[in-house]
Amino acid sequence: MLARYxxxxxxxxxxxxxxxxxxxxxxxxxxxxxxxxxxSRMTARRALTELVDEGILMRSQGIGTFVSDDRPMSxxxxxxxxxxxxxxxxxxxxxQVIQLAEVKACHQMSIWMSVTEGDSLYHxxxxxxxxxxxxxxxxxxxxPLLAPAYLQQNFLTITPNQYLNKVAPLTEADHxxxxxxxxxxxxxKLDIAVSQPCLKISRRTFSAQGVVSYAQLYHPGHRYxxxxxxxx
Amino acid sequence: MLARYxxxxxxxxxxxxxxxxxxxxxxxxxxxxxxxxxxSRMTARRALTELVDEGILMRSQGIGTFVSDDRPMSxxxxxxxxxxxxxxxxxxxxxQVIQLAEVKACHQMSIWMSVTEGDSLYHxxxxxxxxxxxxxxxxxxxxPLLAPAYLQQNFLTITPNQYLNKVAPLTEADHxxxxxxxxxxxxxKLDIAVSQPCLKISRRTFSAQGVVSYAQLYHPGHRYxxxxxxxx
DNA sequence: TGTATGTACTTGTATATACAAGTTGTTTGA
DNA sequence: TCAAACAACTTGTATATACAAGTACATACA
Numbered sequence: 452m453l454a455r456y457x458x459x460x461x462x463x464x465x466x467x468x469x470x471x472x473x474x475x476x477x478x479x480x481x482x483x484x485x486x487x488x489x490x491s492r493m494t495a496r497r498a499l500t501e502l503v504d505e506g507i508l509m510r511s512q513g514i515g516t517f518v519s520d521d522r523p524m525s526x527x528x529x530x531x532x533x534x535x536x537x538x539x540x541x542x543x544x545x546x547q548v549i550q551l552a553e554v555k556a557c558h559q560m561s562i563w564m565s566v567t568e569g570d571s572l573y574h575x576x577x578x579x580x581x582x583x584x585x586x587x588x589x590x591x592x593x594x595p596l597l598a599p600a601y602l603q604q605n606f607l608t609i610t611p612n613q614y615l616n617k618v619a620p621l622t623e624a625d626h627x628x629x630x631x632x633x634x635x636x637x638x639x640k641l642d643i644a645v646s647q648p649c650l651k652i653s654r655r656t657f658s659a660q661g662v663v664s665y666a667q668l669y670h671p672g673h674r675y676x677x678x679x680x681x682x683x
Numbered sequence: 684m685l686a687r688y689x690x691x692x693x694x695x696x697x698x699x700x701x702x703x704x705x706x707x708x709x710x711x712x713x714x715x716x717x718x719x720x721x722x723s724r725m726t727a728r729r730a731l732t733e734l735v736d737e738g739i740l741m742r743s744q745g746i747g748t749f750v751s752d753d754r755p756m757s758x759x760x761x762x763x764x765x766x767x768x769x770x771x772x773x774x775x776x777x778x779q780v781i782q783l784a785e786v787k788a789c790h791q792m793s794i795w796m797s798v799t800e801g802d803s804l805y806h807x808x809x810x811x812x813x814x815x816x817x818x819x820x821x822x823x824x825x826x827p828l829l830a831p832a833y834l835q836q837n838f839l840t841i842t843p844n845q846y847l848n849k850v851a852p853l854t855e856a857d858h859x860x861x862x863x864x865x866x867x868x869x870x871x872k873l874d875i876a877v878s879q880p881c882l883k884i885s886r887r888t889f890s891a892q893g894v895v896s897y898a899q900l901y902h903p904g905h906r907y908x909x910x911x912x913x914x915x
Numbered sequence: 916t917g918t919a920t921g922t923a924c925t926t927g928t929a930t931a932t933a934c935a936a937g938t939t940g941t942t943t944g945a
Numbered sequence: 946t947c948a949a950a951c952a953a954c955t956t957g958t959a960t961a962t963a964c965a966a967g968t969a970c971a972t973a974c975a
Contacts, residue, residue: 454928480955491930496956504736512956513937559707562741562749567968630862630882630904648880648904650862672862672880686958712925723960728926744926745967918975925968931961938955945948 455490459498462488467507467518478508478516532612533589537581545583548606549640550576553595560592563655564662573601575611578640585641586674591666597658611664619658626654628677637669648672687722691730694720696739699750710740710748738910764844765821769813777815780838781872782808785827792824795887796894805833807843810872817873818906823898829890843896851890858886860909869901880904 453461466472479487484495499516502508510516537544554574561568573593578585591611593601597619604614615621629651638645652668685693698704711719716727731748734740742748769776786806793800805825810817823843825833829851836846847853861883870877884900 456928482955491932493931494929497928499956510956511937513939513954515938515955562743562746565743625910628860628882628909629907630880630902632878632880632904646864646878648862648864650860650882670862672864675861677860688958714925723962725961726959729958731926742926743967745924745969747925747968916975918973920971920973922971923969925966927966928964930963933960934958936955936957939953941950941952943948943950945946 455488456494456497456501459484459488459490459495460502463498463502464507472518474518476518478518480515532610533579533587534610534613537579537586542582544579544581546577546579546607546610548575548577550574551602551606553602554592556592560665563665564592564594566594566662571595573598575601575606576640577606577611579610581674584674585643586670588637588640588669589666590669591664593664594662597660597663611666615656615664619660619663621656621663622659623657624654626652628652630672633669641669641671643671650675650677652677687720688726688729688733691716691720691722691727692734695730695734699739704750706750708750710750712747764842764848765811765819766842766845769811769818774814777812778839778842779810779812780807781810782806783834783838785834786824788824792897795897796824796826798826798894803827805830807833807838808872809838809843811842813906816906817875818902820869820872820901821898822901823896825896826894829892829895843898847888847895851892851895853888853895854891855889856886858884860884862904865901873901873903875903882907882909884909 463472463478472478478499481492481495481499484490484498485492488495499508499510503510503516506519508516509519534544552574554572556564556566556568556570556572558568560566560572561570564572566572573595575589575591575593577589577591579587579589589611593611593615595601598615600618601611601614604611606614630648631651633641633643633645633647633649635645637649638647641649643649650670650672652670653666654668655665656663695704695710704710710731713724713727713731716722716730717724720727731740731742735742735748738751740748741751766776784806786804788796788798788800788802788804790800792798792804793802796804798804805827807821807823807825809821809823811819811821821843825843825847827833830847832850833843833846836843838846862880863883865873865875865877865879865881867877869881870879873881875881882902882904884902885898886900887897888895
């Protein structure tokens, strides 16, 4: 059962999606939504406020709330399997599983993955190679409830990403990209010096049921770049 | 007169800024804030909710609200002025113009900017500061035909990005992100050691008339991260 | 000892209400 | 005619309240 403010959000989004409301059009005022949906003004307000925060709507005091302009905003990072990425370049992909085990969630991890501290998590560490050279060290935690057979997978034939996308299709993701010096063990796994900068991507992926996985991906700075293209 | 929920937000931000609360620390619960500031729970809640939306705090039902990792994040999906990015975090932006001149296009640059080798280009070098700390070294080449008054701008009041977007609205962009060690002169401008990794973004921006600008943006790895969110 | 239960906390959702503040159009009055 | 005042709308801020849902810990019980 969805929260009522979520239902109102969906109703508005559907109308925009269907073209019933176009950019610049006025959406019902808080009071109109209050009557239409039989909720209090604060609930209607919450729906509008969140849509404004998400960039879908714009509002001005005294005037009203409106559908904002279309922002096509193609995402610059599509989430692709490292395997596809490498083979698409015509190169050979191989990988080595370093660890595959069940662990207990520490405090930090429990917050990131929205589980209780001490809950079971699956943990995998895999190094990916492109033409024999290490190109990614993947340190990943997985929610066992959403991917119960994770530990039984043969990651030499299917990447974690591919598997997770199969059992719990992605609906959302957020990620952070940073430049850093690798810890000693990371440097060793990537076969680089500790003074070689790394590109690190920390990514949480969501399915409809919640956080599926938290992955930290380390790439040797001199062997890997991220590219993207934006249209406006 | 600031709204009370804004005052509470500021109070919390100041404590984080001052180091009284560090990443992972617990912030007062809604009820504690209610007593401490003499406001209703909904008002305290609004302060926390907005800080969560801004990525400053994280919260879990039944557990509490915590300070999240405090390094600045910028959305990687949109091209924004570094000035907006910094002021939106409530921080102070300043910058220093190192160079502003007309140069001849070298071979490499002529290809990147789709001009003839030897053609005139405008070249600027600017260091941007967040609360006095260098956060971006911007090395930019501009097509004079599309932004003829570029050299006359006062970049202390308008960033190159803002100006270019005004005279030649962006239609497209592509960029490459990489981790690297800074050259000596870059390290010096960012006031970091040459052994400190940098996040480098190389970006070409297009308007309807063609390539407007080619920029190389260097950020200290330990002071800057790129963040993004994807929906499917 | 181990398990269930209760309690006290946390955040999440929802309502009803009040007044402030900004905008627009109409009406009133000089 | 023109300008001030007003009314009717909008969103913005703030309170008091209630219950739901998730977590943690102590306590009671078998």
